[in-house]
Amino acid sequence: MSEARLVVGPFNRVEGDLEVHLDVTEGQVASARVTAPLFRGFEQMLEGKDPRDALTVTPRICGICSISQSAAAARALGAAAGMEPTPQGAAMAALIHAVENASDHLIHFNLFFMPDFTRPAYAGQPWHRRVVDRFTAGQGGAVRAAVEARAQLMHILGLMAGKWPHTLAIQPGGVTLAPGPREKVRIEITLRAFRRYLETTVFGGKLEDFAGIETVSSLMRWDRGDAGLFIEIAQALDLDRLGRGSGRYLSFGAYPLAEGHGFAPGLWEGGPVPFDPSAIVEDLSHAWMLGPAAHPSTGETRPDAAMRSEAYSWCKAPRLAGRPVEVGALARQVVDGHPLAQALAGGGVLARVAGRLLELARTQVLMEHLCAAIETNARFMSGPVGRIENGHGAGLVEAARGALGHWLRVEKGRIAGYQIIAPTTWNFSPRDAAGIPGPLEAALVGAPVGEGEASPVAVQHIVRSFDPCMVCTVH
Amino acid sequence: MSQIETFYDVMRRQGITRRSFMKYCSLTASALGLGPAFVPKIAHAMETKPRTPVIWVHGLECTCCSESFIRSAHPLAKDVVLSMISLDYDDTLMAAAGTQAEAALQDTIDKYKGNYILAVEGNPPLNEDGMFCIVGGKPFVDQLKHAAEHAKAIISWGACASYGCVQAAAPNPTRATPVHKVITDKPIIKVPGCPPIAEVMTGVITYMLTFDRLPTLDRQGRPEMFYSQRIHDKCYRRPHFDAGQFVEHWDDENARKGYCLYKMGCKGPTTYNACSTIRWNDGVSFPIQSGHGCIGCSEDGFWDQGSFYDRLTNIKQFGIEANADVIGGTAALAVGGAVAAHAAVSALKRAQQKNDARKAAAKTQSSKTRSSVDKNEDA
Numbered sequence A: 001m002s003e004a005r006l007v008v009g010p011f012n013r014v015e016g017d018l019e020v021h022l023d024v025t026e027g028q029v030a031s032a033r034v035t036a037p038l039f040r041g042f043e044q045m046l047e048g049k050d051p052r053d054a055l056t057v058t059p060r061i062c063g064i065c066s067i068s069q070s071a072a073a074a075r076a077l078g079a080a081a082g083m084e085p086t087p088q089g090a091a092m093a094a095l096i097h098a099v100e101n102a103s104d105h106l107i108h109f110n111l112f113f114m115p116d117f118t119r120p121a122y123a124g125q126p127w128h129r130r131v132v133d134r135f136t137a138g139q140g141g142a143v144r145a146a147v148e149a150r151a152q153l154m155h156i157l158g159l160m161a162g163k164w165p166h167t168l169a170i171q172p173g174g175v176t177l178a179p180g181p182r183e184k185v186r187i188e189i190t191l192r193a194f195r196r197y198l199e200t201t202v203f204g205g206k207l208e209d210f211a212g213i214e215t216v217s218s219l220m221r222w223d224r225g226d227a228g229l230f231i232e233i234a235q236a237l238d239l240d241r242l243g244r245g246s247g248r249y250l251s252f253g254a255y256p257l258a259e260g261h262g263f264a265p266g267l268w269e270g271g272p273v274p275f276d277p278s279a280i281v282e283d284l285s286h287a288w289m290l291g292p293a294a295h296p297s298t299g300e301t302r303p304d305a306a307m308r309s310e311a312y313s314w315c316k317a318p319r320l321a322g323r324p325v326e327v328g329a330l331a332r333q334v335v336d337g338h339p340l341a342q343a344l345a346g347g348g349v350l351a352r353v354a355g356r357l358l359e360l361a362r363t364q365v366l367m368e369h370l371c372a373a374i375e376t377n378a379r380f381m382s383g384p385v386g387r388i389e390n391g392h393g394a395g396l397v398e399a400a401r402g403a404l405g406h407w408l409r410v411e412k413g414r415i416a417g418y419q420i421i422a423p424t425t426w427n428f429s430p431r432d433a434a435g436i437p438g439p440l441e442a443a444l445v446g447a448p449v450g451e452g453e454a455s456p457v458a459v460q461h462i463v464r465s466f467d468p469c470m471v472c473t474v475h
Numbered sequence B: 001m002s003q004i005e006t007f008y009d010v011m012r013r014q015g016i017t018r019r020s021f022m023k024y025c026s027l028t029a030s031a032l033g034l035g036p037a038f039v040p041k042i043a044h045a046m047e048t049k050p051r052t053p054v055i056w057v058h059g060l061e062c063t064c065c066s067e068s069f070i071r072s073a074h075p076l077a078k079d080v081v082l083s084m085i086s087l088d089y090d091d092t093l094m095a096a097a098g099t100q101a102e103a104a105l106q107d108t109i110d111k112y113k114g115n116y117i118l119a120v121e122g123n124p125p126l127n128e129d130g131m132f133c134i135v136g137g138k139p140f141v142d143q144l145k146h147a148a149e150h151a152k153a154i155i156s157w158g159a160c161a162s163y164g165c166v167q168a169a170a171p172n173p174t175r176a177t178p179v180h181k182v183i184t185d186k187p188i189i190k191v192p193g194c195p196p197i198a199e200v201m202t203g204v205i206t207y208m209l210t211f212d213r214l215p216t217l218d219r220q221g222r223p224e225m226f227y228s229q230r231i232h233d234k235c236y237r238r239p240h241f242d243a244g245q246f247v248e249h250w251d252d253e254n255a256r257k258g259y260c261l262y263k264m265g266c267k268g269p270t271t272y273n274a275c276s277t278i279r280w281n282d283g284v285s286f287p288i289q290s291g292h293g294c295i296g297c298s299e300d301g302f303w304d305q306g307s308f309y310d311r312l313t314n315i316k317q318f319g320i321e322a323n324a325d326v327i328g329g330t331a332a333l334a335v336g337g338a339v340a341a342h343a344a345v346s347a348l349k350r351a352q353q354k355n356d357a358r359k360a361a362a363k364t365q366s367s368k369t370r371s372s373v374d375k376n377e378d379a
Helices: A042-046 A051-061 A066-081 A087-118 A128-135 A141-153 A155-161 A181-202 A207-211 A216-220 A225-237 A329-335 A339-344 A349-372 A423-427 A439-444 A457-465 A470-474 B007-013 B018-031 B036-048 B064-069 B075-088 B098-111 B140-149 B158-163 B198-211 B238-242 B324-335 B338-362 B370-374
Strands: A003-008 A019-025 A028-035 A248-251 A254-257 A260-263 A266-269 A280-283 A317-320 A391-399 A402-411 A414-421 B054-058 B117-121 B153-157 B188-191
Touching: A019 A439, A019 A457, A028 A439, A042 A051, A042 A414, A051 A066, A051 A402, A051 A414, A066 A087, A066 A391, A066 A402, A087 A128, A087 A141, A087 A155, A087 A181, A087 A225, A087 A254, A087 A349, A087 A391, A087 A457, A128 A141, A128 A225, A141 A155, A141 A181, A155 A181, A181 A207, A181 A225, A181 A349, A207 A349, A216 A225, A216 A339, A225 A349, A248 A329, A248 A402, A254 A391, A260 A329, A260 A349, A266 A329, A280 A414, A329 A339, A329 A349, A329 A402, A339 A349, A349 A457, A402 A423, A423 A439, A439 A457, B007 B018, B007 B036, B018 B036, B018 B198, B036 B198, B054 B098, B054 B140, B098 B140, B117 B140, B117 B158, B117 B198, B153 B158, B153 B198, B158 B188, B188 B198
Parallel strands: B054 B117, B117 B153, B153 B188
Antiparallel strands: A003 A019, A019 A028, A248 A266, A254 A260, A280 A317, A391 A402, A402 A414
16 A cells, blocks of 8 residues: 545544545555535624624534633624623633533543544553543443533533523623622532542542643653543553644633633744734635635635535635644643643644643632632623624634634624634634645644554544534534 | 343443432433332333434534533433443444444444434535535435434434524525424424423433333424423512513622513523423523523524514513413514414413323323334334
8 A cells, every 4th residue: 555545534522523535655644634524604694683692693603612602702792892891700701611611621531532542453552451441432430420520510500601501691791690609609619529520530639730740751750540541541652743733822812801811812833922813814715615815804704605626625724824823722721831731832642632631630720719719799790782883893712622713793783794713723724825734634644544444543543632623613 | 123132231231220220210200290100110111121222413513412411410311321322323422433433323224223213413404415514425414314214203402403593594504404394204303402401301312212102292393291381480580570570781789689581581481491490400500590581592493583682572471370371472473473373372282181191191192103103112
């Protein structure tokens, strides 16, 4: 087998539908094309609606990161209406959002990522039996524990946000429920239980110890909990070299609070560089979309029904100053300045998954702080969003999977334009007009493909290390 | 069929004790609105009946239904039901990948022809020959029709499969189409909501798995046991509605006192669902309890009825119980149209047949879907 073409997909345990086309030369991926085979057209539906309805419609883009969508919509709407949440309202919105992000990281690790190592291909490995016990889909001990722990953690969402998925509580002015002492105590208890789960099961040690790791070599010595099992596997399979990234990372900044972001915004290219949101352009050269490349504030969504042959995805190709960027938990931690994340920058599967575990530990600490700071007699909503006649605004937030932006334009009280760039739109974007591949397409180059492997396991690991959310991507 | 395990076998294999099993049976009975007398019946059915295979497919959707489902309150319900499902085919949760996964689907169809339940999450977009949603190189609508051909019944999970949901919002760019408009020759149970409540989902599926028949459905095809009352009927803020005490602005004094959200656009008075009784996230709360009005996500067309924050008009206050069904109808007409007509008629009918329906749920099946399901009952 010197040359071959492979189509990998559909991927299971990925949120939504995805296909990857691979050109394989000499047992390695020579080039990859990532296809999002699904299109829903949310941006078109929003046009002509009351702007406030974006708060209800956009969360339904995704049942896994619906709060991120609602947080972005609330921010965009607030920017257009010229209103800010109250400090306590912002803190509660951050707490609600953090619960969802932490849940997503937990599910990715336990249900989507680790089960790949239970494959018979790894049967000879000394860790295989332990992985099978812990991570067999639907039955492994870790899988059940994670689903249970997440359901418990989400009591906070039930309490503060009424229901999850598709929460309605986050508004431009804050949140709809003013938590009283009862809510505060229940949140505290829930967080305490979640910490216990994380420390006994996921990390096998104090969260602060894991979050305090500064170098890759001390990370590789972490041998406790399911995190330790992952590190052992990563070492055995050299997962850091698999699917290496460009080292260019973007974060819009997570959890905007009165005193600043929980995790800072910015751009990283070997070091912090200035980030200019106006340099974002969505390129449509290889997407089944019509229209010019444009900044999302003026962009449009017109599907190309002819599905022209030079294009190959429903996903647009967002670029920052003409270049692709990687987004996600690793990007966020790198940009926020965590020493371990910065030491992992540019890495592959190990770096992305370790970045997510690191963020999970840090998010728990952040949630505890937010809860302790709840002032039950404060104001949690600055006021109602009245009708917005004309205006525009952007809502830039961080979903679990990375930077999420909503760009809203209102004319005569109705939505005149609504553009969304989801995290996986960045990571899984197709090529742009200059032929530069998206981050996943680039990361797949060089991945080993075994003789006769129809669905190469290395490709599976790389794709899943990004934690893709295809329904958000193609909204 | 004889090689297929029973539910009880599946549970035993997973190390579930007899005691937990009985507890599960009684919880199921109460979730389904059945009396304690049904507990041994459920237990007997689960010990002796071969488990019903379930195939779970995803079309144009957001996976919120799966998400809701795996957080059902009773751990046994989700472990057992979930593991039974993943034994067969579910492309979000199962272990296999790629062509292997497609083969698993075909195997399940072949093996259980005419006996499996097809659970559909999301819906097929029909524009451009279905090209907006492609599974394994083929339009999802083809997979759906193929899997439906030999199914004994179909569950339409959530607003997407039941009605279209937000992706079908005007101008419905992909022509997202509810399942019953594509599959017309099979019994379809609609379990609307965006997403449906976890306990409603496990309740419906457990009922079908246990009794091997469809639950009693209303005229819109929704299980009566969960969709026969409006949010408003059992809303804990209802006394404030009756007393004329309303929230006027977010976070005003009235909001803090937990007054009625009707003026903030709450659709509770026209929405048939169990949110105000079963509640969400393990019964912790529901949207109205979190201070935001209901948006009516389990009603057909909820996504295109004017702003979610416009209040319902023409709703009467006092004496509402005397003519609840009529009120439900009128109020919904103000926002909706066709939906309301349905709701009112079915509600009236339901009121007349209430007692019969309850018995029917356990014993006989009055709906015309019975014959096609029962054919397989003792196969």
